Amino acid sequence: MFFKWFPFNFVELSTMARYPFISAAKEWVKNEKATIEEILFDDIYERARGRGAERVMQAVIAGFIKDIPLLSEIDCVMEIFSYPVARMIVVASGSEYVIRRYALAEAKRAYENLKNESINFIEKMADEFGMRINGNRMYFVDYLRYAPTWDIKWKLVNRELKKGEVVLEKHEIARLLQEAIRKKIYNELTYMYPPPEIKKVFGDVIDEIKSRVSFREKENKIEEVDARLFPPCIKNLVSATKSGMNVPHVGRFTLVTFLNAVGMSVEEILKIFSSSPDFNAEKTRYQIEHITGKISGTNYTPPKCDTIRTWGLCFPDDICRRVKHPLSYYRLKRRRK
Amino acid sequence: MNFLRKKFMEYYSNPFIEFPARFDRREYAFILFGEGGMRRHISFLSKDDLLSYLRKNSPAHVYYSSAYYRHPDAGTMREKEWMGADLIFDLDADHIPNAIQMSYEEMLLEVKKELEKLLSFLMEDFGFEKRHIRLYFSGGRGYHCHVSHPDVIPLGSQERREIVDYVTARGLNFKGIVKEKSIPKEYFSDKTLEINPKRGGWSGRIARGIIEFLREVKKMEREKAIKKLMELDGIGEKTASSLYDFLTEERIRRIEDGKIDQSTEFKRIAIPLIKKLSVSMQSSTDEPVTGDIKRLIRLPGSLHGKTGLRVTNVDVDNLHEFNPLRDAVVFGENGIKVVVEKPLSIEMMENKFKIERGMREVPEYLAVFLVARGFATA
Numbered sequence: 001m002f003f004k005w006f007p008f009n010f011v012e013l014s015t016m017a018r019y020p021f022i023s024a025a026k027e028w029v030k031n032e033k034a035t036i037e038e039i040l041f042d043d044i045y046e047r048a049r050g051r052g053a054e055r056v057m058q059a060v061i062a063g064f065i066k067d068i069p070l071l072s073e074i075d076c077v078m079e080i081f082s083y084p085v086a087r088m089i090v091v092a093s094g095s096e097y098v099i100r101r102y103a104l105a106e107a108k109r110a111y112e113n114l115k116n117e118s119i120n121f122i123e124k125m126a127d128e129f130g131m132r133i134n135g136n137r138m139y140f141v142d143y144l145r146y147a148p149t150w151d152i153k154w155k156l157v158n159r160e161l162k163k164g165e166v167v168l169e170k171h172e173i174a175r176l177l178q179e180a181i182r183k184k185i186y187n188e189l190t191y192m193y194p195p196p197e198i199k200k201v202f203g204d205v206i207d208e209i210k211s212r213v214s215f216r217e218k219e220n221k222i223e224e225v226d227a228r229l230f231p232p233c234i235k236n237l238v239s240a241t242k243s244g245m246n247v248p249h250v251g252r253f254t255l256v257t258f259l260n261a262v263g264m265s266v267e268e269i270l271k272i273f274s275s276s277p278d279f280n281a282e283k284t285r286y287q288i289e290h291i292t293g294k295i296s297g298t299n300y301t302p303p304k305c306d307t308i309r310t311w312g313l314c315f316p317d318d319i320c321r322r323v324k325h326p327l328s329y330y331r332l333k334r335r336r337k
Numbered sequence: 338m339n340f341l342r343k344k345f346m347e348y349y350s351n352p353f354i355e356f357p358a359r360f361d362r363r364e365y366a367f368i369l370f371g372e373g374g375m376r377r378h379i380s381f382l383s384k385d386d387l388l389s390y391l392r393k394n395s396p397a398h399v400y401y402s403s404a405y406y407r408h409p410d411a412g413t414m415r416e417k418e419w420m421g422a423d424l425i426f427d428l429d430a431d432h433i434p435n436a437i438q439m440s441y442e443e444m445l446l447e448v449k450k451e452l453e454k455l456l457s458f459l460m461e462d463f464g465f466e467k468r469h470i471r472l473y474f475s476g477g478r479g480y481h482c483h484v485s486h487p488d489v490i491p492l493g494s495q496e497r498r499e500i501v502d503y504v505t506a507r508g509l510n511f512k513g514i515v516k517e518k519s520i521p522k523e524y525f526s527d528k529t530l531e532i533n534p535k536r537g538g539w540s541g542r543i544a545r546g547i548i549e550f551l552r553e554v555k556k557m558e559r560e561k562a563i564k565k566l567m568e569l570d571g572i573g574e575k576t577a578s579s580l581y582d583f584l585t586e587e588r589i590r591r592i593e594d595g596k597i598d599q600s601t602e603f604k605r606i607a608i609p610l611i612k613k614l615s616v617s618m619q620s621s622t623d624e625p626v627t628g629d630i631k632r633l634i635r636l637p638g639s640l641h642g643k644t645g646l647r648v649t650n651v652d653v654d655n656l657h658e659f660n661p662l663r664d665a666v667v668f669g670e671n672g673i674k675v676v677v678e679k680p681l682s683i684e685m686m687e688n689k690f691k692i693e694r695g696m697r698e699v700p701e702y703l704a705v706f707l708v709a710r711g712f713a714t715a
Contacts, residue, residue: 010386140463141488156499157509164464186412248498250508280493 013076018067018113020083021106021185022128029084039081040201047078052085053205059105060098060209067109093209094195099189100285107182112126114174122173129180135266137165138173146179150249150287186282225262231329232315233308234258241272250303250311254326257302260292261327312319340715342370344705346395347639348647348667354391355637355650356384358485362405362420366633367396368642375400380409397642400633403483414631421490422498423629426504428452429479432617436478442684445661448479453656455616456502462538472651474661476641481634492509494630506539506615511608514540530597539611547607547616548593555584569609576605640667645705663687666702675703677715699710 016025039045051068058065070076090102114122123133131146132139140156143166147154160167168176199206227238237255240247247255252273259269266288273284293299304325308314323329365387375584381387390493391399402409403425407418428451430436430444439447447605452472459465459482469486492698502508532544545560554562559581564681566577588598635641635648649665662685670686675697692699692707699707707713 139488141496143494144492144499149499152508152510153513155502155508155510157506157539158513160536160538160540161462161503162464162541163461167537189478249495288544 013073013080014070017070017076017079019110019125020080021110021181022125025080025083029080034081036195039085040195040197045081045085048081048202049085051078051082053089053202055082055086055106056089056093056098056205056209058104059102060212063101063105064107065105065109067113087189087192088107088194088198089205091189091192092198092202092206093213095210095213097213098209099186103182103186103189106185107178110181111174111178114177115171117174119170122170122177125177126173129177129184131176131180133173134165136170136173137162137167138176140164140166143168143176146176146183148179148287148290150291171197188264224249224293225259225264225268226334229330229333230258231320231323231326232317233313234326236315237313238272248311251313252287253300254311254313255305255309256288256291257300258330260288260299261302262330266292266294339370340664341642341645341705341708344645344668344701345370345397345642346392347462349391349395352388352391353638353647354384354388356387357401357423357636359405360384360387362407362409364402364404364406364409365636366400366402367394368398369394370397370642375390378410378412378428378583391639396639398635399639401636402631403634404631419630424484424489424492424500425632425634426455426482426484426501426502426616426618427475427479427632427634428455428482428616428618429475429476429477432694438682440664441478444478447586449656449659451616451618452480452482454614455504455618456653456656458616459484462503463500467653470653472653472656472663473635473637474646474649474651474659476639476644476646476648476665483634497630501618503539505618506611509539511611514538515543515607528598532592532595532597534595535591541589542614543607543611544595546610547597550606550610551584551589551592554581555589564631566606570612571609572605580606615681641709643709645709647704648712668700668702668705670697670700670702673701673715674698675704675707675715677707677713679712681707 011024054067126133131142149155365379404422405420411417428448433447471483473481518531534544562581563577637648646665647667651659679694708715
């Protein structure tokens with residue numbers, strides 16, 4: 001009767017094990033009345049602790065959390081408990097990078113499962129995240145909130161939109177849910193504090209994660225970038241962005257890919273965008289990381305001059321006549337220096 | 338005192354102002370006669386305060402922010418604290434091709450056509466209802482469309498841009514929308530493009546647009562039809578005539594069934610057709626425009642300093658009948674002497690005027706219009 005309040009009226013353990021972030025799972029854990037002490041120290045939860053550490057390690061190292069076989073009730077119970085454990089470890093690492101990477105990995109795992117679920121199930125999940133869907137159609141406002149519209153195929157103009165509803169394939173709804181899940185987990189973790197006892201149990205794991213992260217951060221070594229050598233189109237985009245003008249998607253895309261290609265770090269690129277009127281650090285970072293291949297696996301290259309011209313973003317100077325690509329401009333000018 | 342300012346003062350002594358929702362959360366801005374800059378970051382706690390400001394200053398232009406803020410009178414965006422914004426579409430003659438060669442009336446008619454297209458997008462595709470949409474004649478060279486559905490108010494500028502891109506067809510990926518299909522035949526495969534007029538979104542719009550256009554062309558005599566085809570960008574006489582000859586009854590039927598042979602050079606008419614079907618709103622060069630989460634718009638009921646016409650609400654159902662040079666006029670008929678510097682023909686208050694250079698006596702409403710537009714001095 002208690003679960004009547006939740007979109008999933010009666011939720012099976014196996015469902016909660018696969019989607020441990022849903023409110024029903026949270027409620028279930030609460031009802032089990034296990035204390036943090038018990039979860040952290042009791043032998044019963046040994047497996048949950050091991051799996052919790054594994055979740056975080058896999059997320060940090062591989063960017064993905066592998067499913068494990070859930071054959072018995074106890075398998076499911078341990079899997080459900082491993083989720084709050086993993087969250088405590090992530091928060092205890094104190095690293096924003098780990099939080100982001102973990103939230104994304106959990107969301108990706110959910111996506112892999114979701115796309116094979118029935119449309120009925122997906123509908124319930126969408127309901128949990130306040131997405132208004134109706135069969136395979138989604139209210140366009142909710143669509144816009146979660147769709148990666150910098151990608152041309154997700155742009156609203158390329159979608160079938162009828163009476164306020166966007167027609168989608170099942171896996172596409174799952175993809176939008178992935179983003180909603182990622183946001184939810186990220187937001188929750190940002191405001192969470194780790195229990196002090198956590199370091200006693202997971203000190204080693206946390207140290208290991210930290211060393212992995214600092215190693216990763218060293219990989220992105222920053223070379224000196226000289227903004228005076230940028231082609232005029234990029235200079236324009238930088239100053240428009242800095243002065244808080246709203247630059248169109250294609251402009252942002254051009255700017256991020258270019259700055260990434262000349263070796264700017266995500267942090268530095270983020271700084272340029274921070275004066276945008278609707279600046280949202282987390283969202284912008286996600287977009288930058290997507291475009292620079294950190295989370296999408298595709299490292300997009302900046303568009304060539306022809307394309308930039310079609311978008312109306314080209315304001316050529318003398319050197320522009322000799323190049324066909326904004327990066328060639330930069331390289332040419334740097335050689336001259 | 339300056340003639341215009343005096344007339345504006347008369348109007349603002351008893352104006353008909355339509356106050357925006359969440360009135361006290363908006364920023365107001367004014368341009369006064371004889372002042373270059375804009376007075377910004379002003380807020381009013383009561384409607385009477387705004388009315389007395391108008392009475393006292395009789396500004397040439399009055400604006401309010403589409404956004405509402407926690408502190409609307411703060412000097413920077415950060416301090417203002419953005420809380421949400423109406424969704425505003427600004428349709429202006431500046432974005433209509435060849436507007437320069439048109440008369441004021443013709444220009445406004447062209448913008449109205451764009452507005453009708455926009456309304457069809459908003460209601461059919463986005464599913465907004467009439468009660469969420471308000472239309473205003475801007476007092477100048479166009480119309481504003483305000484959408485104040487509770488779900489759109491919190492949208493950020495990227496989401497809003499997606500909506501604008503949708504109605505202007507920006508970023509439309511033709512190949513993704515019109516699917517190419519190979520139908521294997523005995524030896525070769527037959528390539529066709531599939532269209533479906535019953536679908537929603539742009540794919541349906543393009544399909545319906547093509548079918549309707551080709552039907553229309555087919556009905557015409559050869560010469561006229563070719564002319565019509567050549568009106569589309571990038572279609573020369575040769576392509577036009579080969580296209581026309583290609584349009585047999587049988588082929589038209591096939592197209593209506595949703596199948597277009599690749600050889601029809603169909604793509605060449607489809608692309609310019611998309612342009613015709615979309616709303617012209619931003620200049621074609623697509624320069625980065627300021628996001629509309631923080632824009633200023635003219636206050637409904639205020640006067641436009643460059644025409645003397647009132648920013649006037651237009652009933653969605655009566656858009657067709659709305660005549661700005663009758664329905665947005667606020668001044669009377671008393672004769673006023675002005676010195677006309679540029680001759681002009683215009684129909685105002687359903688009277689036709691043909692005004693020559695020199696000292697003329699004209700009705701007050703026309704005098705204001707002529708002086709505001711710089712055609713005459715008082």
